[in-house]
Amino acid sequence: MIRIDFNQGWLFSKAGDTLQTAVTLPHDAMIHENRSPDSPGGSANAYFPGGRYIYEKTFTTLAEWQDKTLILEFEGVYRNSSIYLNDRKIGGRNYGYIPFHVDLTDHLNPGATNTLRVEVDNSQLPNSRWYSGSGIYRPVSLLIGGRTHIQPEGVRITTLSLEPAVIRVETEVTGGEVIAEIYDGQYKVASGQGNAVVLKIENASLWSAENPHCYTCRVMVSEQGDVVDEATVSFGIRTISWSPAGLQINGKETKLRGACVHHDNGLLGAVSYPASEERRVRILRQAGYNALRISHNPASRSLLEACDRLGLYVIDETWDMWYIHKNKHDYATDFMAGYQDDIRSLVARDYNHPSVIMYSIGNEVTEPYEARGVELTRSMVDLFHQLDSTRAVTGGINLMII
Incomplete structure (x- = not known):
């Protein structure tokens, strides 16, 4: 599906307030609140209060969207979000650090104006052991494809071997014929047909922190000879293995020199900008680090893309809590219903x-x-391995607190 920036033209307000302010996403509502020593979030949340917030965007259904599939991608909304289109609830997510998708296709007013509303409830504090931010603090994209289309995150590329370099490109698609092309820069180096195609890459450059070389995969879906949808994905050719002898990247023993980083960007608050995420990665790389553990929630897309380009290994973490609360109002309340x-x-x-x-x-x-x-x-652990058999699964288990 084609990805379109959907971050412009939003109006923001606090729930119950008629005053609306024009904002561009991503937007951290919390950092614009007035701090107070009485804030129930305390020092962990920098004495900022929580709140309930509303984001609205009005847009017109374009003629070229006819017979298309339109899906919104929210990279992160903190927290307890509810998504409405033309006053009808069509989605949402309780966990504030995870991306999610909302299908607009069957809810749009054809050829007319539509109003998208996102309601966010971060009013119950404390719910975090660090500064969380509030609102739509990560970008929003509109994904557009044909009625026959590639599903969001529907292209999966797996390195099968290194010598020779062989990859498998799997495409989750609603129909049609699939063609996959691999590019190294502007040069096409391999291509093939099928929903699960195996391709050999001649003279491949392997990805590692020392050599973060990325390829591009372009997948096209056609019906009766016409391309009806496509997706472009960046990837690297590399393998991961582990044993009592240690961690191996591309068969070579690899020591991790890492740091733990939270999601906020200092004075910018919780917002995730590509430039600020890349700045962090660049500084850490220059200081001699080769790895990051994301503390203690999933990273932003921009941070992962920066690590891909500049060369940092990532341990991507899920949660700071399971079903036992660390704060009175944290995600433990919703954990069992949402963790899968x-x-x-x-x-x-x-x-x-x-x-x-x-x-x-x-x-x-x-x-x-x-x-x-x-x-x-x-x-x-079993679910992770069912979904991805190529990576290890770990956990920050402190035996002293069990």
Whole structure:
């Protein structure tokens, strides 16, 4: 599907307030609040209050959208979001750090004006052990494809071998004939047909932190000879293996010199801008780091893309809590209902990023002290491996607190 920036032309207000302010996404509502020593979020949240917020965007259904599939992608909304189109609820997500999609296709007013409304509820504090931000703090994109189309995150590229370099391109598509092309810069180096095509890449340059070489995969879907949808994905050719002897990237022993980083960008608040994410990665790379552990929630797309380009290994983490609360109003309330969908969304988003070498199922969680927690651990690891057999799964388990 074609990705279109959908970050312009939004109006923002606090719930119950008639005053609307024009904003461009991403937008952190919390950092514009007035701090107070009485804020229930306390020092962990920099004494900012929470709140309930409303974002609205009005747009017209274009003629060229007829017979198209239109899907909105939210990269992150903190938290408890509800998405409405023309006053009809069409989606939302409770967890504030995970991307999600909302299908607009059957809810648009043809050839007329539409109003998109996003309601965000971060009013219940404390719910985090660090500055969380509030609102639509990561970008929003409009994905456009044909009625026959490639599903969002529907292209998966797996390195099968290195010598010779062989990859598999799998495409989740609603119909049609699939053609996959591989480019190294502007040069096409391989192509093939089919929903699961195996391709050999001659003289391949392997991806690693020392040599972060990326290729581009272009997938096209055609019906009766006409291209009806396409998707372009960046990826790297690399393998991951692990054993009692250690971690190997492309068969070579690799030591991680890493740092833990939270999602905020300092004075900018929680917003994720490509330039600010790349700045962090560049500074860490120049300081001699080769790895990041994302603390303690999934990274932004822009951060992963910067790690792909500049060469940092990533351990992408899921949650800071499971079903036992660390804060009175944190995600533990919704965890059991949402954790499987969170895992699926994380793997779908991360799969083609060569920088991501490992998933973490949590940080300093205490649940494994009991049988229920042990079984939950096993089920989460199994689900990760079912969805992605190429990466290791770890967890920040502190035995001193169990």
